[in-house]
Each structure stands twice: as structure tokens, then as C-alpha cells.
Amino acid sequence: MKKTIILLIAVVLIPFFGVTQTIENLDYISSFNEGIAAIKKNNQWAFINKDGDIVVDFRNDLIATNSKDGNYPIFKDGRCLIVNKKNGISYFGYINTSGKTVIEPRFLNATNFNNSIATVLELTKEETGKNPALGKNVVFYKYFEVTIDTSGSVKNYLTVKGVNVVLDKDFLRQPPKFTSKQISDNLVAVKNKKGKWAIKKIIE
Secondary structure: HHHHHHHHHHHHHHHHOOOOOOOOOOHHHHHHHHEEEEEOOOOOOOOEEOOOOOEEEEEOOOOOOOOEEEEOOOOOOEEEEEEEEEOOOOEEEEEHHHOOEEEEEEEEEOOEEOOEEEEEEEEEEEEEEEOOOOOOEEEEEEEEEEEEEEOEEEEEEOHHHEEEOOOOOOOOOOOOOOOOOOOOOOOOEEOOOOOOEEEOOOOO
């Protein structure tokens, strides 16, 4: 009788102990970074942890980064780049490791974080008057190259004068390019219109 009971328990429990979660038909699996790896399926990306659990579900707004072992979304300082298109124009923001948007997509371009600092193109809006014929305010847009912290707060202005921009998909077919590059944890090199470089210290 005891042998029969033990046999029944084994038959019932073994299938449950032997079950593992399987994610199949993936197109790409990246290396782990900050304990998380990107996986691709049907042109959408997701993230898994080292137990193989999906921590950020499949979505199509994640931005891939060129890495030494491939091109895939990546977390840096707990932040991953996302993009949202509005009227044909791309706006960039960031999610955290649970997939929550922590910095709303509002930048015309953005980099990954490095030492808790990212470089972005911050858009500003200025009303200069009213058009009597159309009965509408005259609005100008500019963007500034700035650094932000992981909460999205602006820390440094890398360009003093803003760049005038037309918010039209025919004008902004691609995100504007940066004129600066981070060369160390606390230094940024900025190129002027004459092609000369200046080195600025990042204020944390």
C-alpha cells in the first residue's frame, strides 16, 4: 500500500517539478547588461532577467543601440530609450526596468545614460505675437543641447544659443544630430559652427 501511495505521489509531482518556462521562436537574444537581456520577436523587443522571466513585455517603441555584439535595446543606469511618433516627428524618452515610462518622450534626440547623465535635444516653444489675419499666435520652436539626470531634470546647457526648428515631418525627416559627445564621466566635448571643439565640465 505504501509503495502504491509513493508511486502515485511521484507520478503527480514529477511533471510539476519538471516544468520550466520556455520563450520560443525568438529572432534575437542579446547579452545581459545590468542583469537584463533584450529579446526580439516579430519586430518587437522585450527584456528578460537572469531567471528567464519577462520583466518588460514585447513592445515596438524601444530604441536599439549599436553594441560590440549586436544592435539591440539596452539599459544604462536603469533607463532604456523609447521613441514616440507624433504627427510624423520622433520624440524620445526613457523607461525603467519594469517598463514604466519615467521620462516622457519630449526630446528631439537622446542618448543612453552614462554615469547617470544623458545628452538630449530639449525643445522649447516661444510665442512672439499674434497673426491678425489668421487669428493665431505666432509660435517659434528651438532646441537646446542639454544634459539630464535619470529623473529628466536638465543639469547643463551645452549650447548657449538654441537652434530654430520647424515641427513638420517634411522638415524633420530624421532626428537632428548632436554637436557634442561625452568623453568622460564628467567631461563633454562640444563642436561649434566653425568645426572647433570646446571641452565643458558636467555639473552633477
